[in-house]
Amino acid sequence: MRITGYRSLATVHEWGRPVGDVNGVVASGITEVPVLLLETDEGLTGVGLGSHPDVHRVFPALDGQDPRAVTSLYDRMLSYVFKSGHGGHVFGTIGALDMALWDLKAKIAQEPLWRTLGAADRFVPGYASGLEYALTDDELVAFYERWAERGFTGAKVKGGLDVDRDVRRLTAVRDVLRVNSERPALMYDVNESWGAHQAVRLARSVEDRVDLTWIEEPVRRWDVAGHRAVAAGIRAAVATGENLTGLEHYRALLDAGAVGVVQTGSVWGITHFLRVSTLAYGHSLPVSPVGYNANPVAHAAASVPNHLVTEVQDLTSPVGLRVDQEIADGGIVLGDTPGLGIEVDEAKIAAQAASGQWSVPGGPHVRPLDAGLRLAPGGTAGHTAGSRRPYEGIAK
Numbered sequence: 001m002r003i004t005g006y007r008s009l010a011t012v013h014e015w016g017r018p019v020g021d022v023n024g025v026v027a028s029g030i031t032e033v034p035v036l037l038l039e040t041d042e043g044l045t046g047v048g049l050g051s052h053p054d055v056h057r058v059f060p061a062l063d064g065q066d067p068r069a070v071t072s073l074y075d076r077m078l079s080y081v082f083k084s085g086h087g088g089h090v091f092g093t094i095g096a097l098d099m100a101l102w103d104l105k106a107k108i109a110q111e112p113l114w115r116t117l118g119a120a121d122r123f124v125p126g127y128a129s130g131l132e133y134a135l136t137d138d139e140l141v142a143f144y145e146r147w148a149e150r151g152f153t154g155a156k157v158k159g160g161l162d163v164d165r166d167v168r169r170l171t172a173v174r175d176v177l178r179v180n181s182e183r184p185a186l187m188y189d190v191n192e193s194w195g196a197h198q199a200v201r202l203a204r205s206v207e208d209r210v211d212l213t214w215i216e217e218p219v220r221r222w223d224v225a226g227h228r229a230v231a232a233g234i235r236a237a238v239a240t241g242e243n244l245t246g247l248e249h250y251r252a253l254l255d256a257g258a259v260g261v262v263q264t265g266s267v268w269g270i271t272h273f274l275r276v277s278t279l280a281y282g283h284s285l286p287v288s289p290v291g292y293n294a295n296p297v298a299h300a301a302a303s304v305p306n307h308l309v310t311e312v313q314d315l316t317s318p319v320g321l322r323v324d325q326e327i328a329d330g331g332i333v334l335g336d337t338p339g340l341g342i343e344v345d346e347a348k349i350a351a352q353a354a355s356g357q358w359s360v361p362g363g364p365h366v367r368p369l370d371a372g373l374r375l376a377p378g379g380t381a382g383h384t385a386g387s388r389r390p391y392e393g394i395a396k
Helices: 055-061 070-080 088-108 137-148 163-177 199-207 224-233 247-255 270-282 346-351
Strands: 003-014 019-021 024-026 030-040 045-049 123-128 154-158 185-189 214-216 237-240 261-265 287-290 310-312 321-323 325-328 331-334 342-344 373-376 380-383
Touching: 003 055, 003 346, 030 088, 045 088, 045 342, 055 070, 055 088, 070 088, 070 270, 088 270, 137 154, 137 163, 154 163, 163 185, 163 199, 199 214, 199 224, 224 237, 224 247, 247 270, 261 270, 270 287, 310 331
Parallel strands: 123 154, 123 310, 154 185, 185 214, 214 237, 237 261, 261 287, 287 310
Antiparallel strands: 003 030, 019 024, 030 045, 123 331, 321 342, 325 331, 373 380
């Protein structure tokens, strides 16, 4: 079997509510979902999800190759763009192609990817999430009540600019999930909105009032010293890594003892997750993939010994995608459809007229033109702007 070509589609995910974090909110609740179809000379098609604007540059590395040689082809793609670098859009493109290659490999074996990768159990422990920064407190409670009904015992709350608001929302979510656990796991994600000069103080202010499992991306992704200071100064674990592209970006953080939970972005692909998991395992650390449409990396998460928990962001799938999995019992129950279990209805995708973009011009590090710097409640500097217990062993 040989790779012969590719096709690129774009569908949308309809969240039914505003979605976003401290960096900005998509008010329409409609976001774009790029779909990459990798074709072969025997009629099988691999499915990859995620942004891939540089596919025309990277595809020549795969053209005519046997898709079963996935890990070798991953390195071949990295080598192919070596001179110009593999960060950003290029790494995302490699991730989408890699996802499609793994989908093909499992389809050729006529088994779901979780079996191809050696997992013994189709269940993947998860925590509830939802990019819920724009929801009111009442909407937040109603949102997480739906997850509680599906057995979840852990959840993430977005925040960063107003710690009093964040504590109130964390406490409300904790109370919702107590129907399933006396001590729910609470993840607090500030999406790099704090500076190193304030991160320890703000983190302590929050965890003095609510028990946290981890604080996510407390400072900028590349700030080793800042992460180390937070890790040393608080009780909760520090989680980071979703925006890092390549093992070279992780080593300094891990070697400095600056991370307690190692994360990966699902849009970076299967091989990236597997390699980061191995690196984390060598440092005796757990790994946790960040959520994405259709939860494709859950197949790989099921196969690694140090997987802690996977972020699950929504209970529905993008328009035109049928996904063989169930969200139940506090996690993801993977199905038996060969490959990633994602079926693409191209006619349905072509018929939908909605469009959506993730990019927004705001963010906690961008000073609004119509407002000055204010002191948020609790002393936080910010801008004025419109069952299976997977958590045991995490530092408190």
